[in-house]
Amino acid sequence: AMDLCVGCKGCKRDCPTGVDMAKMKVEFLQHYKAKHGHTLKDRLVAQLPDYAAWAARLAPLLNLRNRIPLLATLSEKWLGLSAKRSLPQWHAQHFFNAPVKTATRDEVLAAERGVVLFVDTFNGYFESGNAHAAVKVLQAAGYTVHVATKAQDDGKHLCCGRTYLASGMVEQAKEKAREVVQSLLPFAHKGIAIVGLEPSCLLTLRDELLVMGLGSAPQQIAEHAWLFEEFLAREAKAGRLERLKAQLKAVDQPVLLHGHCHQKAFDAVSPILEVLRWIPGAQPQLIESSCCGMAGSFGYEASHFEVSMQMAELSLLPAVRAVPNAIVVADGTSCRHQIA
Structure with missing residues (x-):
C-alpha cells in the first residue's frame, strides 16, 4: 500500500486522523532504504539538482533516449523508467547559464520593492521559459527581482531538497535545507517575499522545512514564502499591481x-x-x-x-x-x- 501511495498531499486536508501521508512515506522510505539500499534510479532522481548543470552540457546526447526506442527500452531495463514515457528534455542553454539581468543580494535587500525569485531545478533546467517569464512579469510590475542563490556561491543553484525527500534520503535533504535557511533568512528578516514557481518545491519551505530540526529560522522563511500567483494576488489586493494589469x-x-x-x-x-x-x-x-x-x-x-x-x-x-x-x-x- 505504501508503494502505491504517491505521497501527493491530496488527501492531507480531509484525513480525519490528521495523518500526513507524504511525511509518512518519507519516514517509511528512509527506514526501508537504510535496510535495502538505494537503487541507481533512486540516486538519479535524488541527486538531479546536483548533476543537472553537468548533464545539461550533454543535452544532445541525453535527449537521444526519447528518440531511439532501444535506448528507452534499456532505460526501463536498467533504471526502471518506463519506455512508454518520455523524459524531460535537457537544454544546453538554460536559465542558470543564460539568465536575464536581475538584482544582486545587496541590491534587493536595499530595494524599496524587492522580491526574491526561487527558481527550482525543473523550471531552471528543463522549462527555462517559465523562469524567464516570471522575471519579466515581476519586473513589469515594478519589483526589483533577485534570483535566489546559495549564500556561499559554489556555482550550483539553490535547492529545496525535495528530490532527496522523495527518495527517503533525509540527511541529504537536511543539508539542502540548511543551505536554504542560510541563503533566504536575511530576506525573511527584511520582510521580503520569497516567490516560487514549482508548488512541490516552494511549499517544501512551508511544510517539510519546518520539521527538520533547524530551529525557528524555517518558520520565519515560511511566513514569507509564496507561490507566484499567491504573491501576485496579495500584491493586487494591496493595490500595487495596476501597472502590471494595464500591460x-x-x-x-x-x-x-x-x-x-x-x-x-x-x-x-x-x-x-x-x-x-x-x-x-x-x-x-x-x-x-x-x-x-x-x-x-x-x-x-x-x-x-x-x-x-x-x-x-x-x-x-x-x-x-x-x-x-x-x-x-x-x-x-x-x-x-x-x-x-
Whole structure:
C-alpha cells in the first residue's frame, strides 16, 4: 500500500486522523532504504539538482533516449523508467547559464520593492521559459527581482531538497535545507517575499522545512514564502499591481486550469484563477480532478505507469481532450509532462 501511495498531499486536508501521508512515506522510505539500499534510479532522481548543470552540457546526447526506442527500452531495463514515457528534455542553454539581468543580494535587500525569485531545478533546467517569464512579469510590475542563490556561491543553484525527500534520503535533504535557511533568512528578516514557481518545491519551505530540526529560522522563511500567483494576488489586493494589469494582452482561447496536489492541500488554487481572470478575454475553468498521476517520479516508473495513466484518465485527460484549442495551465512540472 505504501508503494502505491504517491505521497501527493491530496488527501492531507480531509484525513480525519490528521495523518500526513507524504511525511509518512518519507519516514517509511528512509527506514526501508537504510535496510535495502538505494537503487541507481533512486540516486538519479535524488541527486538531479546536483548533476543537472553537468548533464545539461550533454543535452544532445541525453535527449537521444526519447528518440531511439532501444535506448528507452534499456532505460526501463536498467533504471526502471518506463519506455512508454518520455523524459524531460535537457537544454544546453538554460536559465542558470543564460539568465536575464536581475538584482544582486545587496541590491534587493536595499530595494524599496524587492522580491526574491526561487527558481527550482525543473523550471531552471528543463522549462527555462517559465523562469524567464516570471522575471519579466515581476519586473513589469515594478519589483526589483533577485534570483535566489546559495549564500556561499559554489556555482550550483539553490535547492529545496525535495528530490532527496522523495527518495527517503533525509540527511541529504537536511543539508539542502540548511543551505536554504542560510541563503533566504536575511530576506525573511527584511520582510521580503520569497516567490516560487514549482508548488512541490516552494511549499517544501512551508511544510517539510519546518520539521527538520533547524530551529525557528524555517518558520520565519515560511511566513514569507509564496507561490507566484499567491504573491501576485496579495500584491493586487494591496493595490500595487495596476501597472502590471494595464500591460496584459488579451487571449481568445479557452483557458483550462489543473491544480497541483500541493496547491490543493494548501488551498492555493483560488489565487491562480484570480490572476488568470486579470487577462482580458480569459475565462479560466478549473478541471475538477485528483492527482494527475505523476507525483514527481512516480509516474515515470515502469511499475507505476499503468496506475499513473488510470489516475490521469479519471478526469484530467478527458477534460483536456474535450477542449483541444485550450490553453492548459498547470503549475507542476510533472503535471505538465503528463498532460503533454
